[in-house]
Amino acid sequence: MNAFLKEHPALRANSKRTFTAALAGNPNAGKTSLFNALTGLRHKVANYPGVTIERKEGWWYIDPAGPAVHVIDLPGLYSLEATSIDETIARDVLLGDESKTSKPDVVIVVIDATNLVRNLYLLSQLIEKDCRIVVALTMVDLAKRHGLDINIPRLSELLHVPVVAVIARRNEGLDQLATVVMQVAVDSAIADLHPTRGWLSQKAHATDGAAQWQSKLIARYRWIENVVNETVSEKIEARAQSTRRIDAFVTHKIAGPLILFLIMLFVFQAIFSWANLPMNLIDKLFNVLGASARTHLPAGLFTDLIVSGILPGVGGVVMFLPQIILLFLFITLLEDSGYMARAAFMMDRLMRGVGLHGKAFVPLLSSFACAVPGIMATRTIESPKDRLATIMIAPFMSCSARLPVYTLMIAAFFSGQSVAGFVSLGAVLILSMYLLGILFAVGVAWILKHTLLKAPSPPFVMELPPYRVPDVRNVFHSLIERVGVFLQRAGTVILAISIVLWALVAFPLTPNITGDNQSIQVENSYAGQAGHLIEPAIRPLGFDWKIGIGLISSFAARETVISTLGIVYNAGNAGDDQSESLIQAMRNAKRPDGSRVWTPLVALSLMIFFVLACQCMSTVAVVRRETNSWRWPLFMVGYMLLLAYVSSLVTYQGGRLLGFS
């Protein structure tokens, strides 16, 4: 049992009592590792009241019978003078400024032992604000290896706050942290011992012509330097040698960009080939489910809903789980290892060319997984106009929902071909789709930054954190989180759309239809009527009314186009391999004049449409939330649709002129 609880049986018995602890600290100080170690999987991603911005919170059960601590993980921040939205949120929670949250009972300040001076700056500000503070000193093992010897009791004494060394990866020091956190939270006597503010007396000495905020800031640092000088003895200056050696390659003039390109190519190739096996397994599973549902359930509308609507609809999307897991895995690894900051460092000059910030690179790269977290990640960008420009172009990054569309088109019309003998045509096409999106993003960003969102280039000051081996637990947790969000979507939005679509295709019922004449039913249905309605507009792009139905449904979420095509082509009923049968059905589909509906050119035109159009309800919703108006999301949907239409038109008509069919 926890030592503190042993001494305070009353507290232990009163297990209903809970209190709140906020985790604050510099970016890369090890906050998330500590959060995961404390809460395990008992956490959720919730929204901040009012501003609907994501925050992570969880429960830390110190003792099975004891009180539970409500832990809030805050965005990383360097100081309380916030310069970005992320930092503003963190500050508001810490100081209890936000109207609906009260000040946390305890602030656990996470301090990176290998970077004491800078990390202590935030602490000095929090001490000034009269927060109840416990310092969790992380990376102590790393500091020791770098030759830093930290006298922790002395540090605690000088700071006048308890300091606990923790190694989150190995769950070391957590019990002691629990004891101290409870002492500080419960014992008002301890909390009332206000820490000294040694730097305040030094204020006078620091004034040498600088502005007042500067002298205050310098005074804090002088105080911190004194504290660190008294508590840390540095034997050798060996810190971050390995990081320097890695940087020599990774941000090298020639090798650097080459490595960046190879990493991206590797990620895309991996997603395209490694994910195949599990994807086929999931596909088979849903087919087996469909077949057994058909045999065991009585024939009728309900069975049809399950077999033709829900199973192919949900299955067609769940199938892409392996690809999404791989993509998120790579993004998390690149982020946790410290590579992302290097990528931003190398890309800043290019990004600035279109008026954007190097920091926009990370949100844009995340948007390759999904624009929703990408758009939320723009909060680290200080300038509102830059942030808005980044949000506007984020959906051009080919997200994981487009991947199934590309994959299907390639499997159906470009499979088995290779370029230069060893790279598959599919991989080249996919890479081209990604590049096309990037190209349009660059163009639009440039135009926006020179018209609607004209503003001077904001500052670019970014830490290049030391390289670290990613924490397995962190990677695992972030995967679980994102997979959860994806499955939730498959279980709600996609399920609902599948049912609606099925109904639109199944009604109104055309009487006297037998198995093989399903297409008449589809043609006469509400969906068929809608498809016919828009056919004149999309015929110049090479699309017929069946593809039109797919396009309409894809504006809810891109990947639904596949389940829609599955329903339209009645592929779920074939009983055997579902995507195989969809591919066959697409290859065999004929226009009224007998020519093929689908040609490689039509497939390419469709892929390009999907690169550029903003077909995603979730993205629209998150942009509405983040910009706090309907103007920007509507503008985004409109201009992207226009670009998609024109580009598909040029592709299809141009291709025909060049003699392709």
Add this chain to the structure above:
Amino acid sequence: MTLDATPFGTPARVVSVTGDGPIALRLMQMGVIPGVSVSVVKSAPLGDPIQIRVRDFDLALRRLEARAITVAFDHD
């Protein structure tokens, strides 16, 4: 001399950080204050931004922003 003109790998001392804007604030929050030792490590492949080392950690900043930092060499 300002930091953007400092040769790579040569340690210097910060004399002042000029300006009242967000750049000066951000730099000073991160510990770039008068008296501290700083050196330019290298530049990004396209020549800008630059990587500087201060207080044992690395920062990336643009040359334009590095101009806000005035430095002196110890032998001056």
